[in-house]
Amino acid sequence: MYTAAKERYTTMEYNRCGDSGLMLPKVSLGLWHNFGDTANFENMRKLCFTAFDNGITQFDLANNYGPQPGSAEKNFGRILKEDLGAYRDELIITTKAGYDMWEGPYGNWGSRKYLIASLDQSLKRMGLEYVDIFYHHRMDPDTPLEETMGALASIVQSGKAIYIGLSNYDGETLKKAAAILKELHCPFVINQNRYSIFDRSVEENGLKEATGELHKGLITFSPLAQGQLTDRYLNGIPEDSRIRTDGRFLKESSLDEHRLNQIRKLNDLAMQRGEKLADMALGWLLHHKEVTSVLIGASKTQQILDNVKAISCAPFTDEELKLIDEISKN
Structure with a gap:
């Protein structure tokens, strides 16, 4: 049986999630990749143990994480049952619904029927009575916002979250949704969006600004831009890269000479700071006051150990921040 490290809370730092009472680790583990049916189960266990032993209390899932859809929740549920379940009250377990999950008109988007049914399925796969945070995974242009937010409020009232x-909301829709949830006395505390040095969409669509105004948390996924903000592509694309073996999320065409040159310049700056590029990229996110936590993905335990170091990232000077913008936006 797994026994958690006694010193697990000695190095990790925790941020308050907006103005709520919830504290989240600055680094959280996402199960988007490497927890599906095609991954090695013993490696999944080691990843979870390494994360928790180093103070990572938040494990982020979604109904469709796999492959196959649902398999990440199923595998994580097995880890909970066999190992981590004894520490349930120390964990923040999150899941989502909003993308295509099952056949027919009721297995997608943001209807009340879909969201409630999806969470019921997720809880069954994980062997849980409730999750700590349940997300609507993406905006639904066709379902009234009142219906989607009402479903979320009902889910909390039922005790399932x-x-x-x-x-994946933008700033304008976030404000409308937050107003509805406030009227419903629903504890809406956090937004999850893609954000990295190379992806500034939350700065451009008003989400980051609205998050600050509303005093909500912000957790960022793809903080390393699918590995671009690491030393993996400094000398081109390795033959064993996921780009060549998978290619679903990062296309080879994205890593043209211009992007590779940007990566090299950012790496030079990181070296000047005495850091690895990944550490600097994660630290850059965490220096933003709106960012509560960064979601990392990992296929090896060493990646988790390396990424946790980002909480000790050196402060950024105004000159360094300006240079990062110049490199990444040009």
Whole structure:
């Protein structure tokens, strides 16, 4: 049986999630990749143990994480049952619904029927009575916002989730949704969005600004831009790269000479700071006051150990921040 490290809370730092009572680790583990049916189960266990032993208390899932859809929740549920379940009250377990999950008109988007049914399925796969945060995974242009937010409020009232989150929303829609949830007395505490040095969409669509104004948390996924903000592509694309073996999320065409040159310049800056590029990229996110936590993905335990170091990242000077913008936006 797994026994958690006694010193697990000695190095990790925790941020308050907006103005709520919830504290989240600055680094959280996402199960988007490497927890599906095609991955090695023993490696999944080691990843979870390494994360928790180093103070990572938040494990982020979604109904469709796999492959196959649902398999990441199923595998994580097995880890909970066999190992981590004894520490349930120390964990923040999150899941989502909003993308295509099953056949027919009721297995997608943001209807009340879909969201409630999806969470019921997720809880069954994980062997849980509730999740700590349940997210609507993406904006639904056709379902009334009142219906989607009402479903989220009902889910909390039913005891199947403690808090509510929104993912992949823009600033304008976030404000409308937050107003509805406030009227419903629903504990909406966090937004989850893609954000990195190379992806500034939350700065451009008003989400980051609205998050600050509303005093909500912000957790960022793809903080390393699918590995671009690491030393993996400094000398081109390795033959064993996921780009060549998978290619679903990062296309080879994205790593043209211009992007590779940007990566090299950012790496030079990181070296001047005495850091690895990944550490600097994660630290850059965490220096933004709106960012509560960064979601990392990992296929090896050493990646988790390396990424946790980002909480000790050196402060950024104004000159360094300006240079990062110049490199990444040009």
